[in-house]
Amino acid sequence: MTLTLGNSQWLDANRGEGLWEAVSGFDHASEHSVERVEYPSGDIATTLTTELGAGEGPDVMFIQDNVFESFVDADFLEPLEDAVEGANLNNTNEGGVKDGTRYGVAWQRAPFALLYNSGLLDEAGVEVPTTPEELIESADILTEELGVQGFGDPSPLVDDGRWLQHINIWTYGHGGSWADEDGNITVDTPENIEGVEVVKDLYDAGIFSDEDLHTNRAAFAQGQVGMVDEIGGGALVASLEGGMDPQDIHVADQPTPEPGYHQQLYVVVNANSPHVEEAKEFVSWLVTEEGQEMLREASGADPLATDVPVTEEFAAENPWAEGFLEVGSHTQSTLIPGHELQTTEIMTLIMDHVQEVLVNDIPAEEALAAAQGDVDNLVGSGD
Numbered sequence: 001m002t003l004t005l006g007n008s009q010w011l012d013a014n015r016g017e018g019l020w021e022a023v024s025g026f027d028h029a030s031e032h033s034v035e036r037v038e039y040p041s042g043d044i045a046t047t048l049t050t051e052l053g054a055g056e057g058p059d060v061m062f063i064q065d066n067v068f069e070s071f072v073d074a075d076f077l078e079p080l081e082d083a084v085e086g087a088n089l090n091n092t093n094e095g096g097v098k099d100g101t102r103y104g105v106a107w108q109r110a111p112f113a114l115l116y117n118s119g120l121l122d123e124a125g126v127e128v129p130t131t132p133e134e135l136i137e138s139a140d141i142l143t144e145e146l147g148v149q150g151f152g153d154p155s156p157l158v159d160d161g162r163w164l165q166h167i168n169i170w171t172y173g174h175g176g177s178w179a180d181e182d183g184n185i186t187v188d189t190p191e192n193i194e195g196v197e198v199v200k201d202l203y204d205a206g207i208f209s210d211e212d213l214h215t216n217r218a219a220f221a222q223g224q225v226g227m228v229d230e231i232g233g234g235a236l237v238a239s240l241e242g243g244m245d246p247q248d249i250h251v252a253d254q255p256t257p258e259p260g261y262h263q264q265l266y267v268v269v270n271a272n273s274p275h276v277e278e279a280k281e282f283v284s285w286l287v288t289e290e291g292q293e294m295l296r297e298a299s300g301a302d303p304l305a306t307d308v309p310v311t312e313e314f315a316a317e318n319p320w321a322e323g324f325l326e327v328g329s330h331t332q333s334t335l336i337p338g339h340e341l342q343t344t345e346i347m348t349l350i351m352d353h354v355q356e357v358l359v360n361d362i363p364a365e366e367a368l369a370a371a372q373g374d375v376d377n378l379v380g381s382g383d
Helices: 015-023 044-053 065-073 091-096 118-124 132-146 168-174 190-205 213-221 232-241 276-286 289-299 312-317 321-327 340-360 364-381
Strands: 002-007 033-038 060-064 105-111 113-117 149-151 225-230 249-252 261-269
Touching: 002 044, 002 276, 015 232, 015 289, 044 060, 044 065, 060 065, 060 276, 065 091, 065 261, 065 340, 091 105, 091 261, 105 232, 113 118, 113 232, 113 321, 118 132, 118 225, 132 149, 132 190, 132 225, 168 190, 168 261, 190 340, 190 364, 213 225, 213 232, 225 232, 232 249, 232 321, 249 321, 261 276, 276 289, 312 321, 340 364
Parallel strands: 002 033, 002 060, 149 225
Antiparallel strands: 060 261, 105 261, 113 225, 113 249
16 A cells, blocks of 8 residues: 655755655565655645644654644544654654653754854854854954855844744743743743843844845855854755855854754654554654664754764765754754643744834843733633
8 A cells, every 4th residue: 555645845955855765765665655745834734734634634744843732632643652662762752752652753853053154254264153242243254254144044024933933042042941841931031031132132233134044045055154043954955955065064053052942843643544554664664773774864964763873974075964963962842841732822922022122122121021921811811
């Protein structure tokens, strides 16, 4: 029989074909075959929710952690304990267990780190920044000396949806969080205030880009951006498609005292699939040594479900690879403890107030105190 595999990444240029070839290895390891179902990245959550709500959808899905939480809550997913029995899973799989039952297996973890073009930094005579102040200085020099975009992160006003997560580079990076381990909301803490004040400094310095993520990613690949907050997939795109020397692509920790955040993707099985057992066979194969090695070759340096290393050849060709594996070992999830299903609503309220800091010069302390009240009202009402 044929299993359907639903993923937005099948549409990624170059990398998508590599990922598909990796999972197609299941064809040779079993008597079943696989067929891809493609979803645009901006539509996959809504489309899958509609399909699964109607008892339909692909047999196997590859989804982000926020979507995973909602699917568990809706009873859309099949338990997977027996599918991964004996597998040497690492800590990227921890979030796939809810109330003692495993519903997800890590597909990829995408940590954000500071990606930089060492050729441009060397030409401009600047060091890799380790503080926000140094980031501003280095970005300005790159622009003034070389005429490139010094720092390629889209402004919060350009890409507000992305900043529902991206703010965590700076708040997590200064020791902040939006709730404690018991689920108590902690918006207006000194650490979060400091993180927002840093974003204000960066915004006022004018180093954010006026272009969107995909435009900046392409510009980095062509050697027109010096530094950018990126995931390993962005580095791989630059390596595969860019006009720059892959040896110039390097990665460093964020210029903050503490680590930032990651995006986590899980492999899950549709509980309504007519091929549940065969779908679980696919998951079992994926976490074998063979499956993980095939996925590693296509994934670049994203942390996977097991600690399968990058090959010596890939590491030699891509100096950034080992760095992303290291960064991914200590970044945090963007899901708010105790309020995972409300994370997007909560962050939308918070970012509304952060916008006031950026645009209207409202003090960060005042803005986050107001955001604390709004979030308390939201979670207290149960909406």
